[in-house]
Amino acid sequence: MISKENWEEFFLGYHIYKCAVASKNHFYFVLLELVEGNDISPRKRLVSIIVEDDDEVISCAEYDSEYFDLARLASVQKPTQQAVMVALDGDVAVMGSGFNGFEDSIPLGKPGLPLETSAHAVASIDGYAYVVGAWRSVCRRSALGQWETLADRSSLPKPEKNKFGRSNQGFKVIAGFSSSDIYAGGGEGDxxxxxxxxxxxxxxxxxxxxxxxxxxxxxxxxxxxxxxSIMQGRNNKWKLVHKGDMTLPFQDMVWFQDKVWCTSDYGIWTIENGKLTDPLLPAEVRSCSGNLSVNDGVMLLAGMYGATVFDGIKWMPLCSELT
Structure with missing residues (x-):
């Protein structure tokens, strides 16, 4: 666990909003300032924590309230190892490999640009950052500050607009086995x-x-x-394996220790043999529910009340409001 002094300096007054694993001892977090009232926008922090033996190295970049609404986070290895934070409006900040701050925003607003309207998710696939958005936009960070569209409209047409000028289709999430085996989805079964x-x-x-x-x-x-609810399959063979009745959908789903792990602010679950189960976990682990990230043989669970790391054998608390 990080020290009480570092907890108070970097986390006190903020809650964990997103997380990403860079390596088994290196973790990134997006923090949101705890504010009262819906009319007040919180400040954001992008934090890097490296834990080695009894030592910890923490870096922090703070962004004013007008930046990084609905920020998304991924840890990438290419073109260099960094955390990439992307906002709804396409603003980008990175941390790592000697740089910490804003990067050129993702071009958006017109057909043919990497994003047509907004950024909804960022994921690391084959080490690169991929971003998806409305109207089936898809792009990849091919170099530092450079984004290329992957939305080939000859095979990926924009969804049709309804009478209100909107669409119930379009991308919200993306994941991949490799750069040549990617799934993107959103909307109503899109x-x-x-x-x-x-x-x-x-x-x-x-x-x-x-x-x-x-x-x-x-x-x-x-x-x-x-x-x-959960659907399972590949290509054009799919089946619904669980009909859910939760208030919130799963926020993150990851593969770790030969099973799928799912989480939301309400808890953490696993999927084995097509069945959703509620694992027996200590209360201090469940209190960290909200976000999941996997890399380098460890799984990071982080949420409103702290973060904990699972190496497949034991859960190790990283930071907590109870520190």
Whole structure:
């Protein structure tokens, strides 16, 4: 666990909003300032924690309230090891490899640009940052500060607008086994597969909203739907394996220790053999529910009340408001 002094300096007055694992002893967090009232925008912090033996090295960048609404976070290895934080409006901040601060924003606003309207998710695939957004926008950070669109409109058409000028389709999440085996989805059952050259729509047996995607180590794709429902499959073979009745959908789904782990602010669950189960976990672990990230043989669970790391054998608290 990080020291009480570092907890008070970097975390006190903030809560963990997003997390990402860089390595088994290096972790990134997006923190939101605790504010009262819906009319007050919180400040944000991007924090790096490296824990080695009894020592800890913490870096922190703070951003004013007008920046990084609905920030998303990924840890990438290419073109260099960094945390990449992306805002809804396409603003980008990075931390690591000798740089800490703003990077050129993702170009958006017109057809043909990397993003047409907004950024909804960022994920690391084959070490690079991928971002998806409304109107089936997809882009990749191919170099420092450079984004390229992957939305080839010959195979990935924009969804049709309804009478209100909106659409119930479009991307909210993205995940991949590799750069040539990617799934992106969102909207009402709007799921697509990218083979590195073109996109194909997946024929899924649902019109529920797609909230999360996990590419499992068993070769299957797990799709979290509204109300905690789960769909499992690949390409054009899919089935609904769990009908949920939760208030919140899963916020993150990851593959770790031969199973899928799912979390939201309400708890943490696992999927084994197509069945959603509620694992027996200590209360101090459950209190960290909210976000999940996996890399380098460890899984990080982080939320409103702290963060804990699982190495497959034991849970190790990293930081907590109870420190």
């Amino acid at each position: 799921l697509w597969h990218y083979n590195g050259e073109k996109w194909n729509r997946c024929a899924v047996p649902t019109n529920m909203y797609i909230e999360t995607i996990c590419c499992g180590g068993d070769g299957l794709v797990y799709v979290g739907l509204q109300s905690g």
